[in-house]
Amino acid sequence: xxxxxxxxxxxxxxxxxxxxxxxxxxxxxxxxxxxxxxxxxxxxxxxxxxxxxxxxxxxxxxxxxxxxxxxxxxxxxxxxxxxxxxxxxxxxxxxxxxxxxxxxxxxxxxxxxxxxxxxxxxxxxxxxxxxxxxxxxxxxxxxxxxxxxxxxxxxxxxxxxxxxxxxxxxxxxxxxxxxxxxxxxxxxxxxxxxxxxxxxxxxxxxxxxxxxxxxxxxxxxxxxxxxxxxxxxxxxxxxxxxxxxxxxxxxxxxxxxxxxxxxxxxxxxxxxxxxxxxxxxxxxxxxxxxxxxxxxxxxxxxxxxxxxxxxxxxxxxxxxxxxxxxxxxxxxxxxxxxxxxxxxxxxxxxxxxxxxxxxxxxxxxxxxxxxxxxxxxxxxxxxxxxxxxxxxxxxxxxxxxxxxxxxxxxxxxxxxxxxxxxxxxxxxxxxxxxxxxxxxxxxxxxxxxxxxxxxxxxxxxxxxxxxxxxxxxxxxxxxxxxxxxxxxxxxxxxxxxxxxxxxxxxxxxxxxxxxxxxxxxxxxxxxxxxxxxxxxxxxxxxxxxxxxxxxxxxxxxxxxxxxxxxxxxxxxxxxxx
Amino acid sequence: xxxxxxxxxxxxxxxxxxxxxxxxxxxxxxxxxxxxxxxxxxxxxxxxxxxxxxxxxxxxxxxxxxxxxxxxxxxxxxxxxxxxxxxxxxxxxxxxxxxxxxxxxxxxxxxxxxxxxxxxxxxxxxxxxxxxxxxxxxxxxxxx
Numbered sequence: 001x002x003x004x005x006x007x008x009x010x011x012x013x014x015x016x017x018x019x020x021x022x023x024x025x026x027x028x029x030x031x032x033x034x035x036x037x038x039x040x041x042x043x044x045x046x047x048x049x050x051x052x053x054x055x056x057x058x059x060x061x062x063x064x065x066x067x068x069x070x071x072x073x074x075x076x077x078x079x080x081x082x083x084x085x086x087x088x089x090x091x092x093x094x095x096x097x098x099x100x101x102x103x104x105x106x107x108x109x110x111x112x113x114x115x116x117x118x119x120x121x122x123x124x125x126x127x128x129x130x131x132x133x134x135x136x137x138x139x140x141x142x143x144x145x146x147x148x149x150x151x152x153x154x155x156x157x158x159x160x161x162x163x164x165x166x167x168x169x170x171x172x173x174x175x176x177x178x179x180x181x182x183x184x185x186x187x188x189x190x191x192x193x194x195x196x197x198x199x200x201x202x203x204x205x206x207x208x209x210x211x212x213x214x215x216x217x218x219x220x221x222x223x224x225x226x227x228x229x230x231x232x233x234x235x236x237x238x239x240x241x242x243x244x245x246x247x248x249x250x251x252x253x254x255x256x257x258x259x260x261x262x263x264x265x266x267x268x269x270x271x272x273x274x275x276x277x278x279x280x281x282x283x284x285x286x287x288x289x290x291x292x293x294x295x296x297x298x299x300x301x302x303x304x305x306x307x308x309x310x311x312x313x314x315x316x317x318x319x320x321x322x323x324x325x326x327x328x329x330x331x332x333x334x335x336x337x338x339x340x341x342x343x344x345x346x347x348x349x350x351x352x353x354x355x356x357x358x359x360x361x362x363x364x365x366x367x368x369x370x371x372x373x374x375x376x377x378x379x380x381x382x383x384x385x386x387x388x389x390x391x392x393x394x395x396x397x398x399x400x401x402x403x404x405x406x407x408x409x410x411x412x413x414x415x416x417x418x419x420x421x422x423x424x425x426x427x428x429x430x431x432x433x434x435x436x437x438x439x440x441x442x443x444x445x446x447x448x449x450x451x452x453x454x455x456x457x458x459x460x461x462x463x464x465x466x467x468x469x470x471x472x473x474x475x476x477x478x479x480x481x482x483x484x485x486x487x488x489x490x491x492x493x494x495x496x497x498x499x500x501x502x503x504x505x506x507x508x509x510x511x512x513x514x515x516x517x518x519x520x521x522x523x524x525x526x527x528x529x530x531x532x533x534x535x536x537x538x539x540x541x542x543x544x545x546x547x548x549x550x551x552x553x554x555x556x557x558x559x560x561x562x563x564x565x566x567x568x569x570x571x572x573x574x575x576x577x
Numbered sequence: 578x579x580x581x582x583x584x585x586x587x588x589x590x591x592x593x594x595x596x597x598x599x600x601x602x603x604x605x606x607x608x609x610x611x612x613x614x615x616x617x618x619x620x621x622x623x624x625x626x627x628x629x630x631x632x633x634x635x636x637x638x639x640x641x642x643x644x645x646x647x648x649x650x651x652x653x654x655x656x657x658x659x660x661x662x663x664x665x666x667x668x669x670x671x672x673x674x675x676x677x678x679x680x681x682x683x684x685x686x687x688x689x690x691x692x693x694x695x696x697x698x699x700x701x702x703x704x705x706x707x708x709x710x711x712x713x714x715x716x717x718x719x720x721x
Contacts, residue, residue, distance in 0.1 A: 370672055373592075373593075373693065
């Protein structure tokens with residue numbers, strides 16, 4: 001109090017402010033703690049007005065979206081949210097403002113200052129004054145999940161690729177679907193080149209995220225086809241099988257590389273070229289390009305690109321194998337058909353030629369025999385009418401004339417038999433091989449010094465009798481006819497050999513020198529002059545043809561001076577005893 | 578009556594024809610004998626066409642198979658189709674012993690299929706058979 005300028009008294013009021021100070025201090029330290037927490041947490045934090053303006057942001061959030069604190073204060077969260085995610089965010093925020101909920105949580109994208117996308121995990125909660133519904137402000141916690149998200153995106157991309165590969169054939173259509181999948185999810189534009197035959201690189205699928213630039217891309221591709229021998233990106237990748245990875249294409253690189261320079265109009269900021277490679281072989285390559293320098297490819301992107309190229313290559317390869325198999329099958333089928341046709345053709349040709357041969361044999365036997373018979377008859381009549389008037393020499397000549405005529409008749413007869421051998425079918429019947437051999441021997445009326453020995457047992461077989469009889473008659477007949485002594489032994493044995501029996505006809509005659517063994521079975525071959533031993537030289541040829549026509553074989557075992565053994569096999573369809 | 582049986586030999590080969598005539602002569606069998614050289618000429622003779630005099634019944638035809646113009650089988654076909662001639666007695670006399678010819682001949686009702694043998698004894702049997710045949714076998718009535 002002041003009286004006449006002098007203090008009357010000093011009133012003192014002592015207010016204990018310890019508590020207040022303490023509170024202030026506490027508040028201050030709480031504020032500091034809050035500020036320090038706000039600033040130092042590893043996540044982005046902000047206070048946001050209910051209108052969306054940033055009230056307070058921490059450094060981490062600034063870092064996540066690329067704006068500094070000052071720039072942030074001039075913006076709203078709406079302005080840096082990806083347009084596709086904005087509606088969802090706003091709707092949730094309105095519910096908080098309306099007091100319906102206290103907060104929300106979502107994954108969304110921010111647009112980074114550099115134009116790239118940032119995936120974040122956003123948690124929003126309301127700060128409401130006591131007793132009020134409308135929040136004073138919102139607290140937003142922002143966590144950068146771009147890394148995880150792009151991993152998920154890559155996985156999803158691969159899953160979607162698998163879907164395409166599983167549902168389409170590995171042809172051009174499939175490659176177009178792949179390109180549509182990769183743009184824009186992995187790249188801004190994409191080209192699939194395949195190595196065609198003759199080392200020609202063919203761009204089979206391509207697209208650009210902007211339609212107008214797809215046209216430009218098409219023009220660029222068409223303008224300069226890639227040569228497999230070229231040293232620019234794709235050919236080199238196809239040749240070496242190693243990917244090309246240029247995460248940041250710089251102005252210097254463009255200046256150096258004419259090929260890259262051509263691509264500038266459609267945007268070339270970051271590029272990956274991965275080979276379509278399978279079984280050590282390049283089928284082609286996929287070019288992935290991003291036009292935005294702020295969205296360069298990462299090592300992870302390269303990994304994804306390699307993986308998807310590997311899968312696409314496998315699908316293309318499978319499809320090729322499938323088509324090749326199908327083509328091979330078709331070829332095989334066609335070959336079979338052709339073969340069958342040919343067999344049919346050949347068979348009918350053969351049948352025709354057989355008929356012709358038959359006809360020829362018939363004509364030969366008739367038309368050639370007729371004049372022979374006339375000669376024989378005329379010779380006979382000369383003999384009959386004028387034998388006594390003829391000189392001795394003429395009588396001998398007439399005799400020889402008639403004998404040559406008979407020889408020629410036999411030749412023609414045998415030629416006919418040969419042509420018919422094995423083609424005349426007889427009903428199979430039970431044939432007692434012992435009885436057959438005996439009757440053949442007897443009917444040949446051998447000189448009295450000849451003996452037939454039969455092995456025991458001689459089976460009864462079920463077969464065509466006539467051709468077997470012809471074979472035996474010829475072989476036994478030869479053994480007798482060509483024997484060098486007045487007496488001889490002919491042994492016939494029959495061995496069971498499964499579905500066949502093997503006959504052996506053995507004589508103790510002069511034998512046949514080994515170098516004649518091949519020739520004896522040929523037509524018109526005789527080893528002795530016909531004036532000594534009558535024979536057409538057809539017998540063994542007929543035998544061989546008959547045996548072979550029944551699916552058998554015939555062999556000769558003989559050395560000169562020690563007899564001969566002919567062995568032949570004969571089908572027996574069944575043995576009766 | 579039977580001694581007047583006419584023998585028509587259809588044979589294009591002169592030596593074969595002589596074989597038959599010689600054999601008949603040697604067996605001392607006398608018959609009216611006509612030789613023609615193929616089926617067409619034989620039909621003319623049987624029908625009295627083509628400037629030929631018609632051979633009257635009874636007759637036996639000795640037929641060769643292989644002949645120019647109309648062969649033996651074709652001739653048989655024509656004879657069996659002709660109401661006037663279908664009853665004719667025909668023996669085939671051929672060098673061919675092929676199954677096809679024999680079958681074709683017997684299907685057209687030949688009285689026998691004889692093989693031409695070589696001159697000499699063998700052929701005598703054929704001539705004797707024909708001689709006995711004409712003596713023993715009753716011939717078909719004249720076609721009306």
